[in-house]
Amino acid sequence: MPFNKKLLLTLVLLATLFTTHGVRAQVTVPDTVKCGIYITSIHNIDFKAKEYTIDLWLWLKYKNRSFDFLTNLEIPQAKTVTKSFSTIDTSGPVAYLLMKLQCVMKDEWATENFPFDRQKLRFSVENSQFDSSKLVFSADTFGKHFDPRFTLRKWKIDSLDIKTGTKVYETNFGDTSIKKARTAYSTYKVKLGINRNAMGLFWKMFLGMYLSFLIAFMCFFIHTDSIDSRFGLSVGALFAVVGNKYIVDSSLPESSTFTLVDTLHGITLLFILIIMIANSIVLKLAINKKADKVAKFDNIGAKVLMAVYILLNSYFIYRASHA
Numbered sequence: 001m002p003f004n005k006k007l008l009l010t011l012v013l014l015a016t017l018f019t020t021h022g023v024r025a026q027v028t029v030p031d032t033v034k035c036g037i038y039i040t041s042i043h044n045i046d047f048k049a050k051e052y053t054i055d056l057w058l059w060l061k062y063k064n065r066s067f068d069f070l071t072n073l074e075i076p077q078a079k080t081v082t083k084s085f086s087t088i089d090t091s092g093p094v095a096y097l098l099m100k101l102q103c104v105m106k107d108e109w110a111t112e113n114f115p116f117d118r119q120k121l122r123f124s125v126e127n128s129q130f131d132s133s134k135l136v137f138s139a140d141t142f143g144k145h146f147d148p149r150f151t152l153r154k155w156k157i158d159s160l161d162i163k164t165g166t167k168v169y170e171t172n173f174g175d176t177s178i179k180k181a182r183t184a185y186s187t188y189k190v191k192l193g194i195n196r197n198a199m200g201l202f203w204k205m206f207l208g209m210y211l212s213f214l215i216a217f218m219c220f221f222i223h224t225d226s227i228d229s230r231f232g233l234s235v236g237a238l239f240a241v242v243g244n245k246y247i248v249d250s251s252l253p254e255s256s257t258f259t260l261v262d263t264l265h266g267i268t269l270l271f272i273l274i275i276m277i278a279n280s281i282v283l284k285l286a287i288n289k290k291a292d293k294v295a296k297f298d299n300i301g302a303k304v305l306m307a308v309y310i311l312l313n314s315y316f317i318y319r320a321s322h323a
Contacts, residue, residue, distance in 0.1 A: 030133055034061040035125060035188040036140030037162070042121065042152045042192075044104075047114075047252050051079060051106050054123060059098045059140070065090065069097055072129040076167075076187075077122065079104040111252055112259050113320035115198040115205060118158075125188040126167065137164045137188040145190075152194060159193035198321070205248050205261075209268055212240035213309070216272045219279055220302035224286040224294055227279070234276045241268050260320045264313060271309050278305075 041055040060069055070088070075081055085100035103123070110117055127135050139162050146157060167187045172178035216237035219230040245265040252261070278301050285294045 028133065030136045030186075031062060031064040031067070033067065033127075033135060033137050033186075034140050035059070035137050035164075036142070037123075037145055037190055038143075039146035039192075041147075042155075042194075045155075047109055047111065048250075050109060050253055051104055052121065053102065053104050054121075055100075055102050056123075057098065057100055058125070059096065061094050061096050061140070063094055064135075065095060067095075067127070067135065068129065069127065070099075072127050073099075074126040074128040074185075075101075075103055076124050076126060077106050079106050109253060111255055111261075112257055113323050114252060114259060114261060115196075115201045116260070116317075116321040116323070117198075118193065118195045118323075121192040121194060123190045123192075124167075126185050128185075132166050132184045132186045136186040139164055139188065146192075155194045155196045157192055157194050159191075161191045161193075162189070164188050202317075206244075206264060208244040208247075209241050209265060212237040212244065213268050213272065215240075216275045217302070217306065219275055220298045220305075224282060224291075227283050227286065230279045230282070231276070234272060234279060238269065238272050238276075241265060241272065260316060263316050267309070267312050267316075271305060274305065 036059050038057040039054060040057065042052060043055075044051075044053040046052065070086060080103070082102045083099055084102065085098075087098050089096040105121070105123065107122060109119060125137070129135075141162060145160055145162065148157070165187055166184045169183045169185070170181055172181050172183060216234045219233055222230050222233075245261070248261050248265075252259075278297070282294050282297060285297065
């Protein structure tokens, strides 16, 4: 009996060993592709079309010679991809591919705080031939990744994040050998945070609006003998602000959120409406021969209205510029 127990134990250990070895033999390790990027230019930032153009150098290092990145390089969200130069060195144990690309990228803009907006530009690389079980990217983080002198005019790059990951597609792309509608591909991702000194652009866009408000505000200093002029200035200023808003909106994409542009124009329209209501009150006082009350009402109304208007504008501009 002791001999049988030892024999049984030995057989169990051998079976376990062979089973474990077989399982390990079935596990395939994906090939690693080292990927790096150097951005030379970002231009043609188009808010209305929701796109921008990026020029860059892209290089890949890999051992598996079956990888064909010249044919199977995938850049998601790219509207167009133009290869102006490419070279490949396969003389060593590691293949080295270098490409110069120009990509027109589609992206969503954050316009809530425009023109004090901070944007995130996204660029990613995938291989359409092999999924993540056969190919994974690793980031080449050596050196700089963009030219700080010429990369982006009128904007400043304040952050750059490079990482790799896996992008899952809930489909088998028509491949019947894949039973589950789920395919994962390795991805190399670059995210650039950009901002700008927007005060010049701000005054360029909103100067007409503020001048219109000041024209309406002058009603408080016009004598009641020219009450028609007071109403005429208010109505003209109202239409001028509406026109300025249409001009600004024409350069921005449609948004369902209430942006800084909407807020400042809305406040200005509301205050011009208040000025028109004040003119109506002044007209009623003038008809009732209350000249002393008219002067007092204009004096107090002008001071309160201007103070509140400046305070509200300062608050929303400060909040947007420090968001």
